[in-house]
Amino acid sequence: MIEQRHEDGSLRHLITLEGLRREEVEQLLQRSQRYVCAPGARPVRSQALRGIQIANLFTEPSTRTRVSFELAGRRLGAEVVNLEVQLSSRAKGESMLDTIYTLQALHFDVFVIRDAEPGVLAHVAGHVSPQVSVLSAGEAHLSHPTQGLLDALTVRQHKGHIEALRIAIVGDLRHSRVARSAYHVFRLLEAHEIRLIAPPALMPEPDEFAGCLRFTTLEEGLEEVDVVMMLRIQKERFSAAALPDGAEYFQRYGLTPDRLARAHPEAIVMHPQPMNRGVEIASEVADGPQSVIRSQVSNGVAVRMAVLETVAARLTA
Numbered sequence: 001m002i003e004q005r006h007e008d009g010s011l012r013h014l015i016t017l018e019g020l021r022r023e024e025v026e027q028l029l030q031r032s033q034r035y036v037c038a039p040g041a042r043p044v045r046s047q048a049l050r051g052i053q054i055a056n057l058f059t060e061p062s063t064r065t066r067v068s069f070e071l072a073g074r075r076l077g078a079e080v081v082n083l084e085v086q087l088s089s090r091a092k093g094e095s096m097l098d099t100i101y102t103l104q105a106l107h108f109d110v111f112v113i114r115d116a117e118p119g120v121l122a123h124v125a126g127h128v129s130p131q132v133s134v135l136s137a138g139e140a141h142l143s144h145p146t147q148g149l150l151d152a153l154t155v156r157q158h159k160g161h162i163e164a165l166r167i168a169i170v171g172d173l174r175h176s177r178v179a180r181s182a183y184h185v186f187r188l189l190e191a192h193e194i195r196l197i198a199p200p201a202l203m204p205e206p207d208e209f210a211g212c213l214r215f216t217t218l219e220e221g222l223e224e225v226d227v228v229m230m231l232r233i234q235k236e237r238f239s240a241a242a243l244p245d246g247a248e249y250f251q252r253y254g255l256t257p258d259r260l261a262r263a264h265p266e267a268i269v270m271h272p273q274p275m276n277r278g279v280e281i282a283s284e285v286a287d288g289p290q291s292v293i294r295s296q297v298s299n300g301v302a303v304r305m306a307v308l309e310t311v312a313a314r315l316t317a
């Protein structure tokens with residue numbers, strides 16, 4: 001596993017939540033909370049990252065993650081540049097590392113990378129200059145650490161202590177980096193119970209998600225849960241032949257108001273988006289009173305501000 005810390009123990013990269021200590025995650029969440037912006041309020045701004053250059057390199061599509069990393073950097077006074085990597089030099093055969101070396105020569109300090117191939121982030125982190133940080137914006141099906149943090153922040157805001165909670169993660173668990181990072185953070189914060197609910201074909205391998213309870217029907221799995229975390233069907237990560245038909249999937253695994261009624265009456269509903277409405281979730285639920293999907297989006301900026309501020313602390317000291 002890649003070493004994510006500097007020699008003095010401070011956080012340098014954030015590629016995975018695996019291996020982080022509970023107090024490190026708590027600190028990031030506390031710092032994020034300072035940047036949370038109430039609806040209608042003006043966002044918190046500072047010049048904490050003045051003079052820092054951040055490059056967003058995305059080789060897979062993204063809306064929320066890219067925009068929120070960009071806003072996070074700008075709200076802290078950094079200069080942020082977005083590169084659609086498949087459209088620029090990488091498409092002409094230049095490797096990711098060559099792109100990184102070019103950007104390093106232009107004095108970039110932080111690289112925010114999303115890539116579909118496992119291992120690219122650690123590879124880049126292993127080759128950048130000592131003062132440079134690499135942050136994951138989503139790596140293959142493996143991890144999405146800032147999403148895990150924003151999910152934990154959202155659950156805390158709405159439900160208080162994570163220790164008391166039964167959390168259900170529902171849907172395409174097999175292909176989901178969101179689910180893997182959620183699992184790591186909720187386990188670290190000692191959730192009372194984590195349930196996985198999926199059709200057998202979308203369940204992760206038995207050696208993953210240790211300690212979780214597994215259910216193959218929503219009706220059983222949702223009984224009395226406090227948090228229902230829905231996942232998108234990741235069509236791009238399976239072969240066309242293995243694709244479940246949308247309408248049929250919704251019949252059995254779609255989150256409808258009736259099914260949600262099995263959960264605790266004050267349960268919250270989450271989704272990382274983009275949503276397939278009418279496939280994994282009914283619009284009445286996605287837009288209903290128990291949905292916290294929009295607070296997940298605004299918390300995404302706060303969490304990314306906290307992460308950027310943490311890794312860039314040495315550069316601005």
Ligand code: ASP
Pocket residue numbers: 138144177178231232234272273274
């Ligand atoms: N936006 C999230 C991700 O990048 C979730 C999704 O795409 O389903 O993983």
